[in-house]
Amino acid sequence: MRTGYWISGIGHGALVTFLLFGGAFTSAPLPPVEFAEVTIISEEEFAALTRPEVGPAVSAETPAPSPPEPTPEPATPPEPETAPETAPAPVARETAAPDAAPEAVPEPLAPEAEVAAAPPATPVLPAPEDTGPRVGEPVPQEAPRVAPDAAPPPPPEAETAPVVTERAAPEPAPEPEVVVEDERPTAPDEATTEIVTEAETPAARAPGDSPRPRERPQRLAAISSGQSLEARSTPEPAAPPEPEPEPQPAPAAEPEPEPEPAPVETVEPATPAQPEPDALEAALAQALGQPAETAPQAGAPTGPPLTEGERDAFRVAVQRCWNVGSLSSEALRTTVVVGVRMTRDARPDTASIRMIGFQGGGEAAANQAFEAARRAIIRCGADGFALPPEKYERWAEVEMTFNPENMRIR
Amino acid sequence: MRLLLRVALVLLTALPAAAQQGPLRIEITEGVIEPLPIAIPTFTAETPAAEAWARDITRLVAQDLIGTGLFREIPQDAFISRPGFDAPVQYADWKAINAQGLVTGAVSLDGDRLTVKFRLYDVFAEQPLGEGLQFGASTATWRRVAHKVADQVYSRITGEGGYFDSRVAFVEETGPKDARLKRLAVMDYDGANVSYLTDASSIVLAPRFSPDGNRLIYTSYATGFPQIYEMNLQTYAARPLGEQPGTMTFAPRFAPDGRRIVFSLSQGGNTDIYSLDLGTGERRRLTEAPSIETAPSFSPDGSQIVFESDRSGTQQLYVMPVGGGEPRRISFGAGRYGTPVWSPRGDYIAFTKQNAGRFHIGVMRTDGSEERLLTASFLDEGPTWAPNGRVLMFTRETSGAGGQPALFSVDISGRNLKQVPTQGPASDPSWSPLLP
Incomplete structure (x- = not known):
């Protein structure tokens, strides 16, 4: 017994000592905040700042103006400040370059591979527009990165990929990817959606998504095709899935998914060069339901879940047409649950609208309430609800609870 | 730590979304309250002579429905197609103009007999709402046929009974305010087909329909004092009830079974509530208090009576068992409550409320909860329920020496307040049950 006490005492003592002197409670000092510069900026600096601003416009044109006085002024401190400003200017120009990319957009329209081919994120903006309905909603948030996503919407068109690849080849560096085409078979259909996203922000996010990998072995497979990711640690787990599709012989056996792989690979080559983004950001994006990189379509409802915003938009769209003005007071005390199957274009299958259950009123009142609910679904769904097409698996079946509690006569 | 926090945040955010199993589930708790767009194309005239009837009946059906405030008629000019009664409905044409309901009908005339048939469709569900119905009647009762059709449409869409094929008894008033002449009259619920039951030789008040709509009880000053009379609406014969020298009887109301009435009897300066068996003439006193108890009204099941009393010092509403007994006060708001009527x-119980110099028509639950005031004016009083318990009609009188009473109706939601057209000043409405 005493031995135990001794061991326990020594152990606790060591622990206390460590906690007291080991620095366990010391918090890492926060990085110093640089604020002095703000105060420092006065006349000279301000002048320096303003000059550089003007500079950008003339920058290319004139070094001449700068030489006169500015040069002497550039006290080293002010310059750094001005530097950031000047930096933005160039950035804008870079963006201009992407603008040119939009031209590539038309290409992506036809094939997704195109999108990949246009590695720069710039195409993103145009792409969403083209794809409109499908990629539309999710894309907007990641605009800079999602550019490729725009392409994903066409996944069904993957079949045309071969043709597309041809186009892509001429433009950037798709040709080397011809080899990739051989690998295409490896990538599953799912890759299509993700591929796009990855194409844009592939390397950077892939590693950071460590928590997600579970859901998307296939994506890893797709990524694996682009060996650029290999260097990263996380991709490895994905490797296992890849072997399955990779077997080139498989393509013959599984011709279906192939077309999509091609775009994936094309994307990969381009991505490797890209810097890695913050893994946490990627995780956050995924948690928020953004379709970014991951490819859902594995099982039944396994895709990325709808974001709260998407659910709210759906709910608001339905309640906009839920007219209870003509309902009896008993029907207004009846809550009905209505089930409906949705088509891929986000329209309700009217024949599938059914009452799953009701509560609070009699059957007659429930029927009245159900009819009002059905009218709401059909009316506002006539043109299709604003639901993300890439998450179709999530909203293919919908159960709506129409609770008129707030609409009762009071 | 920051990393851990961010990871935790990610997990907390992701878990709920990832928890979705099965279908996507959403809850709709807010909707809109607006009239339902409905298309009512002119009924098809199956015989040339029926064309005018078809037009008139269609108009009246539309007026009934639109008058409820629950429907909005789509102008016929907007129609894309003109459906034949037996032709398949082109739902797309009606969806295009946002018609949610569609009523089609046909009218035929054989001699003096009208036959009217109709069908109702849920446009967006692309299916009929109920089966087609057909009514036959003489041309003299064409309005009732139209009301019947409207009642069916109203009932199928709202789930509540209709009230269009009903009548209203009221007191028509003529002359200056200080020398008003009053006579009993009956009209359709919409003010049409007025007929008079009494002349203006004596003052009459508070007519009340029997549950079967064949009799009327009212208060008359024919003897110089208020006295209750019963009139047979088939023969227009009237007889006094509960005659007792030295008393005044007023504020009568039928029991749901139509075999008894309750009323107020004033004797020796005290007013209490009594019941009277119309078959045996047996009279029974239900309240015994030095205060004024009046305006009794039965609950629909005949088990309770709501009435007004000033036993607490101010006019308030009380409920007691039908056989009498200790009353239970149900009104506790500021002001005075009177003329309660059980839905x-x-x-609900509808009532008149006077507070801060204004009169209101209101409703409350039978236990006094959920009180809501539906109107407010210089003088609103005497509510009566439509047969479906969804609409109230009451008297509204304007102020001043030239003030005139008129009949108004309002939905129990407080919406759709409107005046009921009458030929002259009118008061004391009593809504009949639905006609057979």
Whole structure:
């Protein structure tokens, strides 16, 4: 017994000592905040700042103006400040370059591979527009990165990929990817959606998504095709899935998914060069339901879940047409649950609208309430609800609870 | 730590979304309250002579429905197609103009007999709402046929009974305010087909329909004092009830079974509530208090009576068992409450309220909860329920020496307040049950 006490005492003592002197409670000092510069900026600096601003416009044109006085002024401190400003200017120009990319957009329209081919994120903006309905909603948030996503919407068109690849080849560096085409078979259909996203922000996010990998072995497979990711640690787990599709012989056996792989690979080559983004950001994006990189379509409802915003938009769209003005007071005390199957274009299958259950009123009142609910679904769904097409698996079946509690006569 | 926090945040955010199993589930708790767009193309005239009837009947059906405030008629000019009664409905044409309901009908005339048939469709569900119905009647009762059709449409869409094929008894008033002449009259619920039951030789008040709509009880000053009379609406014969020298009887109301009435009897300066068996003439006193108890009204099941009393010092509402007994006060708001009327559905009690110099028509639950005031004016009083318990009609009188009473109706939601057209000043409405 005493031995135990001794061991326990020594152990606790060591622990206390460590906690007291080991620095366990010391918090890492926060990085110093640089604020002095703000105060420092006065006349000279301000002048320096303003000059550089003007500079950008003339920058290319004139070094001449700068030489006169500015040069002497550039006290080293002010310059750094001005530097950031000047930096933005160039950035804008870079963006201009992407603008040119939009031209590539038309290409992506036809094939997704195109999108990949246009590695720069710039195409993103145009792409969403083209794809409109499908990629539309999710894309907007990641605009800079999602550019490729725009392409994903066409996944069904993957079949045309071969043709597309041809186009892509001429433009950037798709040709080397011809080899990739051989690998295409490896990538599953799912890759299509993700591929796009990855194409844009592939390397950077892939590693950071460590928590997600579970859901998307296939994506890893797709990524694996682009060996650029290999260097990263996380991709490895994905490797296992890849072997399955990779077997080139498989393509013959599984011709279906192939077309999509091609775009994936094309994307990969381009991505490797890209810097890695913050893994946490990627995780956050995924948690928020953004379709970014991951490819859902594995099982039944396994895709990325709808974001709260998407659910709210759906709910608001339905309640906009839920007219209870003509309902009896008993029907207004009846809550009905209505089930409906949705088509891929986000329209309700009217024949599938059914009452799953009701509560609070009699059957007659429930029927009245159900009819009002059905009218709401059909009316506002006539043109299709604003639901993300890439998450179709999530909203293919919908159960709506129409609770008129707030609409009762009071 | 920051990393851990961010990871935790990610997990907390992701878990709920990832928890979705099965279908996507959403809850709709807010909707809109607006009239339902409905298309009512002119009914098809199956015989040339029926064309005018078809037009008139269609108009009246539309007026009934639109008058409820629950429907909005789509102008016929907007129609894309003109459906034949037996032709398949082109739902797309009606969806295009946002018609949610569609009523088609046909009218035929054989001699003096009208035959009217109709169908109702849920446009967006692309299916009929109920089966087609057909009514036959003489041309003299064409309005009733139209009301019947409207009642069916109203009932199928709202889930509540209709009230269009009903009548209203009221007191028509003529002459200056200080020398007003009053006579009993009956009209359709919409003010049409007025007929008079009494002349203006004596003052009459508070007519009340029997549950079967064949009799009327009212208060008359024919003897110089208020006295209750019963009139047979088939023969227009009237007889006094509960005659007792030295008393005044007023504020009568039928029991749901139509075999008894309750009323107020004033004797020796005290007013209490009595019941009278119309078959045996047996009279029974239900309240015994030095205060004024009046305006009794049965609950639909005939088990309770709501009435007004000033036993607490101010006019308030009380409920007691039908056989008498200790009353239970149900009104506790500021002001004075009077003329309570139990809803035919049994869910509400309508009343007149006076507070801060204004009169209101209001409703409350039978236990006094959920009080809501539906109107406010210089003088609103005497509510009566529509047969479906969804609409109230009451008297509104304007102020001043030239003030005139008129009949108004309002939905129990407080919406759709409107005046009921009458030929002259009118008061004391009493809504009949639905006609057979």
